[in-house]
Amino acid sequence: MWTIFRKDLAIERRTGEILFSLLLLALLVVLVFAFTLELERLREPRLLGGLLWATLLLAGTLALGRSMLLEREAGAWTALALAPIDRGSVFLGKAAANLLLLLIAAALVLPVMAILLGTSRLAPSPLLGLAILLGTTGMAAVGTLGAALASRTRAREVLLPILTFPLLVPLLIAVARVTSAGLVGEAPAAVRPWLVLLCVFDLVFLTVGWLTFDHVLED
Amino acid sequence: MIAAMDFPPVAARGLVKGFGALRVLAGLDLDVLPGTCVAIVGPNGAGKTTLLRLLAGIARPTRGSVRLFGEDCGRNGATAPVRARIGMVAHEPMIYRDLTVRENLELFAALYPARDAAAASRVERAIDGFGLGMVAERPARTLSRGYLQRLALGRATLHDPELLLLDEPLTGLDATSRDRAIEQLGQHRTRGTQILVSHDPADLSALATSIFALQRGKLEQIADRRVDETAARQMLRALGAAT
Numbered sequence: 001m002w003t004i005f006r007k008d009l010a011i012e013r014r015t016g017e018i019l020f021s022l023l024l025l026a027l028l029v030v031l032v033f034a035f036t037l038e039l040e041r042l043r044e045p046r047l048l049g050g051l052l053w054a055t056l057l058l059a060g061t062l063a064l065g066r067s068m069l070l071e072r073e074a075g076a077w078t079a080l081a082l083a084p085i086d087r088g089s090v091f092l093g094k095a096a097a098n099l100l101l102l103l104i105a106a107a108l109v110l111p112v113m114a115i116l117l118g119t120s121r122l123a124p125s126p127l128l129g130l131a132i133l134l135g136t137t138g139m140a141a142v143g144t145l146g147a148a149l150a151s152r153t154r155a156r157e158v159l160l161p162i163l164t165f166p167l168l169v170p171l172l173i174a175v176a177r178v179t180s181a182g183l184v185g186e187a188p189a190a191v192r193p194w195l196v197l198l199c200v201f202d203l204v205f206l207t208v209g210w211l212t213f214d215h216v217l218e219d
Numbered sequence: 220m221i222a223a224m225d226f227p228p229v230a231a232r233g234l235v236k237g238f239g240a241l242r243v244l245a246g247l248d249l250d251v252l253p254g255t256c257v258a259i260v261g262p263n264g265a266g267k268t269t270l271l272r273l274l275a276g277i278a279r280p281t282r283g284s285v286r287l288f289g290e291d292c293g294r295n296g297a298t299a300p301v302r303a304r305i306g307m308v309a310h311e312p313m314i315y316r317d318l319t320v321r322e323n324l325e326l327f328a329a330l331y332p333a334r335d336a337a338a339a340s341r342v343e344r345a346i347d348g349f350g351l352g353m354v355a356e357r358p359a360r361t362l363s364r365g366y367l368q369r370l371a372l373g374r375a376t377l378h379d380p381e382l383l384l385l386d387e388p389l390t391g392l393d394a395t396s397r398d399r400a401i402e403q404l405g406q407h408r409t410r411g412t413q414i415l416v417s418h419d420p421a422d423l424s425a426l427a428t429s430i431f432a433l434q435r436g437k438l439e440q441i442a443d444r445r446v447d448e449t450a451a452r453q454m455l456r457a458l459g460a461a462t
Contacts, residue, residue: 003329011317014358074359075311079374081277083330084303218277218296 004080004093011070012101018063019101025059026109030116042117049179051117052110053135053172056102057165063105064098064143065160068151077151081217088210090217091144095209099140106132121184127191128182134198135175141205142167148216167205174198226289227252228304228382228412229274233283235436236269243269245436246283253381256404256413258427260441262459265433267416268310271384274414275307287382303331306380308388312371316360320351320370323359324377331378345373348403350396364391372400381411388415389422401425420451427451432458 012018033042033051041047071077080090110132114122146164150156174194181191188195229251236244243266251257259267272278273285276297284293287301297305307313314323324342346355349369354362359370368391375383388404389397404413404426415426423430423446430442430451441454 003326007315007318007326010322011315014317070315070317074316075309075313076315078272078277078307078309078311079313079327080330082275082302082305082307083327084299084301084332085330086299214296218279 001089001093001096004090005096008067008070008094008097009100012097018066019104021066022059022063022101022105023108025062026055026105027112029055029058030109030113034116039117043119045119045122045183046180048110048114048117048119048122048183049131049181050176052106052113052179053176055109055113056106056136056139057168057172059105060102060139060143061161061164063101064140064147065150065157067094067098067101068144068147069156072151077217087214087217091148091209091213092206094148095140095144095206098144099136102136102140103132106136123183123185125182125185125187127186127188128179130188130195131175131178131182131198134195134202135171135179137202138171138175138198138205139168141202141209142171145205145209145212145216148213152216170197171201174201226286228288229414230286231274231283232286234270234273234280234285235282236266236273236278237281242281242436244273244280247433247436247438249274249431249438251382251412251414253412254408255428256408256415256426258415258417258423258430259433259438260417260423260430260455260458261433266436267433268386270433271307271309271386271414271416275305275384276301303378304381305384306375306378306382307384307386308371308375309386312359312367312374314359314367314370314374317358319356319358320362320366321346321355323370324373327374328377341377341379345377348376348399349373350399365393365396368392369396369400372403376403376407379407379410383407383411383413385413385426386416387418387422389417389419389425418455420448420455423451423455424448430454434458 142164146160150159150163153159174197177194178191227250229249231247231249234244234247261267273280276287276292279296280293284291287297288304290301292301324345328342346352349372351369351373354366372388389400392400417423428445431438432441
């Protein structure tokens with residue numbers, strides 16, 4: 001798992017393609033929100049959570065698709081399928097690398113978003129960090145599995161959001177609530193059911209990815 | 220190593236592979252003995268690459284069985300211990316273009332268990348063996364077709380596999396690199412087994428110890444010993460598989 005994780009990060013460190021495109025797309029989405037919606041309403045701290053995750057969903061989907069293209073580009077995918085390793089660990093390694101990129105993106109996008117939208121009255125609590133960690137974990141798990149499945153087809157760019165967006169709906173609902181609560185300093189107890197949902201979601205999709213990647217890697 | 224093998228490296232029975240309505244392999248049988256290089260020839264689209272992927276245990280047959288080193292790999296694919304004994308050179312180099320030559324080899328070395336004390340130096344052996352020293356620190360993206368092919372050969376033989384599957388392994392190599400690769404593959408054959416797919420009579424003459432024609436989804440042996448380049452060319456022409 002860590003070999004795959006280190007490999008993905010080494011490639012990203014060299015090219016910067018995924019993180020750069022993720023951040024640029026996120027910035028564009030924020031600007032679209034700022035120009036098309038009522039700015040007065042967007043300044044409401046509780047809305048920031050939803051906007052952050054909508055932004056990460058759109059930008060992250062494209063970035064995760066790119067991370068799987070690296071495997072397809074020169075047939076490295078076949079070499080991984082042939083290697084005598086637990087194929088589930090390939091999934092976990094790639095999901096961990098994607099998680100790290102999404103975490104960096106979230107950490108950079110959120111303050112930029114708050115500044116651009118002029119959001120005030122923020123009181124971030126540790127709950128915000130937990131929300132971002134759980135949300136990006138679920139997004140990385142579903143996105144990595146979806147990108148791997150989509151990469152087998154010619155219509156991969158279209159198929160990836162079709163596969164992942166419906167699966168991510170429960171995660172987005174829950175994580176937007178928890179993030180909003182974290183932004184205004186609410187206690188975790190106030191959003192406990194949503195936190196439980198996020199933990200279960202992450203666990204389910206990490207397990208599904210780990211167990212099914214054996215078949216995903218084969219023809 | 221060969222003497223230690225209890226089972227033939229490859230035994231395929233009644234192998235059928237279809238893609239939708241298209242049946243590529245139609246009940247194919249193949250036995251490959253240790254220390255041989257079995258060449259498979261045939262026209263484009265005959266199913267040679269598909270057969271190699273089935274024999275690598277990374278694709279599953281529609282019907283029939285593939286036994287690799289005695290283990291049934293048809294239904295569930297090859298297990299990790301069996302995959303550790305296989306190396307493959309395919310049409311694509313199967314590497315990461317954004318990593319350097321050395322990083323690629325180190326990555327794939329890390330994915331295979333070391334079998335002996337010399338395993339630590341296998342990256343250096345691959346670099347020396349296939350003449351990659353000059354480009355070892357260059358990203359694979361910047362390599363010429365010939366160097367990429369050398370890297371593919373280095374990657375595939377890095378873990379000293381007992382079964383080496385070779386799909387056009389000498390394509391793009393200059394004369395010196397080609398001689399070097401033939402020598403390396405010849406050395407490998409003293410310790411292991413090879414299955415070769417090629418349209419090149421020179422490759423067949425240099426590497427193959429027997430030749431099978433793949434036609435209409437089945438294999439037929441057309442040479443049971445080494446053949447010279449002229450004879451190999453005639454065989455390929457007769458099959459409509461000459462380049």
